[in-house]
Amino acid sequence: MKPAPFEYHAPSTLDEALSLLSEHGDDAKLLAGGQSLVPAMNFRIVQPGRLVDLNRITELSYIREDGNVIRVGAMARERHVEFDPSIAKHTPLLHEAAPNIAHPQIRNRGTIGGSIVNADPAAELPVLMLALDARLKAKNNSGERWINAQEFFVGMFTTALEPDEILVEIELPFMPNRTGWSFMEVAPRAGDYALMGVAALVTLDDAGKCESAKLVYLNAGDGPVNAKEAAESLKGENLNEKLIESAAAHASKNEITPFGNVHTSPEFQRHLANVLTIRTLKQALQRAGESQ
Amino acid sequence: MTRSNSITITVNEQEYTREVEPRMLLSDFLRHELGLTGTHVGCEHGVCGACTIMFNGESMRSCLIFAVQADGQSITTVEGLAKDKDDLHPLQQSFWEAHGLQCGYCTPGILMSMIPFLKQNPNPTEDEIRHALSGNLCRCTGYQHIVDAVKLAAEKIS
Numbered sequence: 250m251k252p253a254p255f256e257y258h259a260p261s262t263l264d265e266a267l268s269l270l271s272e273h274g275d276d277a278k279l280l281a282g283g284q285s286l287v288p289a290m291n292f293r294i295v296q297p298g299r300l301v302d303l304n305r306i307t308e309l310s311y312i313r314e315d316g317n318v319i320r321v322g323a324m325a326r327e328r329h330v331e332f333d334p335s336i337a338k339h340t341p342l343l344h345e346a347a348p349n350i351a352h353p354q355i356r357n358r359g360t361i362g363g364s365i366v367n368a369d370p371a372a373e374l375p376v377l378m379l380a381l382d383a384r385l386k387a388k389n390n391s392g393e394r395w396i397n398a399q400e401f402f403v404g405m406f407t408t409a410l411e412p413d414e415i416l417v418e419i420e421l422p423f424m425p426n427r428t429g430w431s432f433m434e435v436a437p438r439a440g441d442y443a444l445m446g447v448a449a450l451v452t453l454d455d456a457g458k459c460e461s462a463k464l465v466y467l468n469a470g471d472g473p474v475n476a477k478e479a480a481e482s483l484k485g486e487n488l489n490e491k492l493i494e495s496a497a498a499h500a501s502k503n504e505i506t507p508f509g510n511v512h513t514s515p516e517f518q519r520h521l522a523n524v525l526t527i528r529t530l531k532q533a534l535q536r537a538g539e540s541q
Numbered sequence: 542m543t544r545s546n547s548i549t550i551t552v553n554e555q556e557y558t559r560e561v562e563p564r565m566l567l568s569d570f571l572r573h574e575l576g577l578t579g580t581h582v583g584c585e586h587g588v589c590g591a592c593t594i595m596f597n598g599e600s601m602r603s604c605l606i607f608a609v610q611a612d613g614q615s616i617t618t619v620e621g622l623a624k625d626k627d628d629l630h631p632l633q634q635s636f637w638e639a640h641g642l643q644c645g646y647c648t649p650g651i652l653m654s655m656i657p658f659l660k661q662n663p664n665p666t667e668d669e670i671r672h673a674l675s676g677n678l679c680r681c682t683g684y685q686h687i688v689d690a691v692k693l694a695a696e697k698i699s
């Protein structure tokens with residue numbers, strides 16, 4: 250259980266890291282928090298010839314407000330995201346969900362960018378990026394581009410990034426007024442990857458009707474799963490128990506495709522999705538009402 | 542064979558300079574190069590918590606950090622807690638008094654996780670303690686006495 254040999258680079262600027270990446274191509278792998286990459290290297294599931302360590306690049310580690318968005322550098326640690334006051338105030342969904350990501354010792358090292366690029370279908374951050382309509386900034390040697398979260402996650406452990414690109418920044422719009430939120434998951438042990446999890450958002454209009462809703466699931470397919478039909482069914486309605494239950498039934502039966510694992514069958518995951526959707530929608534609705 | 546790098550690391554307030562291959566894990570560096578075998582190794586994929594150390598004051602898994610990455614950084618291991626066997630850290634003293642260990646395999650990782658936890662949260666509830674312990678596996682105690690020891694330490698420290 251020891252990693253195979255590799256060459257090691259520790260650039261101190263983003264430009265240096267980008268040059269190394271374009272020079273060495275597929276042979277080089279970026280090392281962020283290492284909380285997913287190093288276990289895979291210890292098991293020799295991956296054997297990169299070269300690591301480009303991003304940990305000395307201080308310009309990639311920040312969280313700041315900018316107008317009505319929050320800008321988060323890709324190397325911000327998950328633990329900093331969890332405790333940041335701007336995130337708690339303007340994207341409370343992310344603040345509330347963050348303690349569900351692994352254990353404190355892992356969050357101290359793991360980064361927001363690493364988890365997003367890793368694109369594990371069971372991870373919380375990709376789900377939260379979709380729920381919050383995040384935009385992701387990628388850079389390579391010749392320029393930069395913005396990618397919407399919806400287009401970023403293209404499959405199991407797969408993203409829209411090109412091999413020569415580095416994710417540098419995450420842009421999080423402030424959650425709109427009159428929006429309630431909720432995140433719930435079921436894990437065998439606190440800090441483990443969850444069997445099922447849901448992020449729910451409900452925005453009410455002046456009259457207290459549902460202006461828009463969002464339901465995004467983890468461990469429910471080959472990436473974060475956005476249950477658009479169930480969310481759409483709530484739009485324009487005065488939300489009540491019956492509507493919430495039928496949205497939950499629709500999402501858990503028709504919009505997710507859980508695979509099951511050693512801890513759970515797909516049927517049990519669907520059951521959890523149904524129960525968690527009802528609970529999260531109720532909590533989000535209540536919070537949206539309180540914020541009016 | 543890849544080039545080795547010269548690194549200088551402060552461990553328990555003492556500076557060490559060594560040549561290491563990039564693939565050497567910090568856990569192996571501490572144990573094999575420095576002889577600090579208090580840091581235990583269980584799973585080498587971040588799950589068991591036995592290898593937890595403090596990296597610039599924050600608890601982290603030493604099996605998921607390469608020694609080269611610790612160049613210029615400050616590490617505290619369990620060996621850095623007590624000045625002398627008769628002068629234990631209050632957390633160690635509490636583990637002794639409350640029987641917070643049996644075989645002791647998990648203990649160093651738990652101590653190195655609970656020190657920053659108690660600093661951040663000096664008066665934790667039982668629930669908070671159990672949550673903070675969720676990243677450390679113990680196969681002996683059933684955790685009850687570990688929770689008691691952490692509670693006792695919180696009283697002693699405050």
Ligand SMILES: Cc1cc2nc3c(=O)[nH]c(=O)nc-3n(C[C@H](O)[C@H](O)[C@H](O)COP(=O)(O)OP(=O)(O)OC[C@H]3O[C@@H](n4cnc5c(N)ncnc54)[C@H](O)[C@@H]3O)c2cc1C
Nearest residue numbers: 279281282283284285286351359360363364372373416587
């Ligand atoms: C015991 C344990 C339990 C865990 N439980 C959970 C959990 O419950 N939920 C959860 O979501 N996660 C969990 N994790 C994973 C953890 O959140 C990781 O930190 C995270 O998934 C990866 O982040 P990292 O910074 O460590 O990335 P790394 O491991 O360093 O990198 C991951 C991948 O992303 C690439 N990469 C990293 N940064 C960039 C970038 N800026 N641009 C382009 N590519 C990049 C790397 O090349 C690599 O392929 C757990 C990990 C452990 C060890």
Ligand code: FES
Nearest residue numbers: 583584585590604
């Ligand atoms: S050996 Fe590092 S967490 Fe198990």
Ligand code: FES
Nearest residue numbers: 643645679680681
């Ligand atoms: S005391 Fe034996 S593993 Fe915890």
